[in-house]
C-alpha cells in the first residue's frame with residue numbers, strides 16, 4: 001500500500017497508520033481516556049497536514065481531478081470532526097471508529113489515489129532522477 005512512487009506521500013501514509021496502531025493499544029484500557037484525547041488531536045492534525053501536502057502537489061501539477069480529490073478529503077475531515085464530537089459527548093472511543101478510519105484510508109490510498117499517482121509521478125520526477133519532493 002505504501003508504494004505510490006512518491007516517497008514523502010508513502011512516509012505520511014505509514015505515519016497515519018502508526019498513529020492508528022498506537023491508539024488501538026489503549027482502547028478498553030485504564031489509559032484510554034487520556035490517550036484517546038491525545039490520539040484524536042494528533043490524528044486530525046496529521047490528516048490535515050497530509051491532505052494539505054497532497055493538495056499542494058496536485059495543484060502544482062494541475063491534476064485534472066483536483067477538485068474531486070480535495071472534496072473527498074474535506075468530507076472525510078468532517079467525518080473525523082463528527083467522531084471527535086461524538087467521543088467528547090460519550091467518552092467512548094470505540095474500536096469501530098478506528099476500523100472505520102483504517103478502512104477509509106486503505107480504500108482512499110489503494111483506489112482513489114491511484115489516479116493521482118499515475119498522473120503525478122511522471123511530473124514530479126525528472127529523467128535526471130532528481131526529485132523536488134524529499
Ligand SMILES: [Fe+2]
Pocket residue numbers: 009013050054109113
Ligand atoms: Fe494520501
Ligand SMILES: [Fe+2]
Pocket residue numbers: 054069073108113
Ligand atoms: Fe488523498
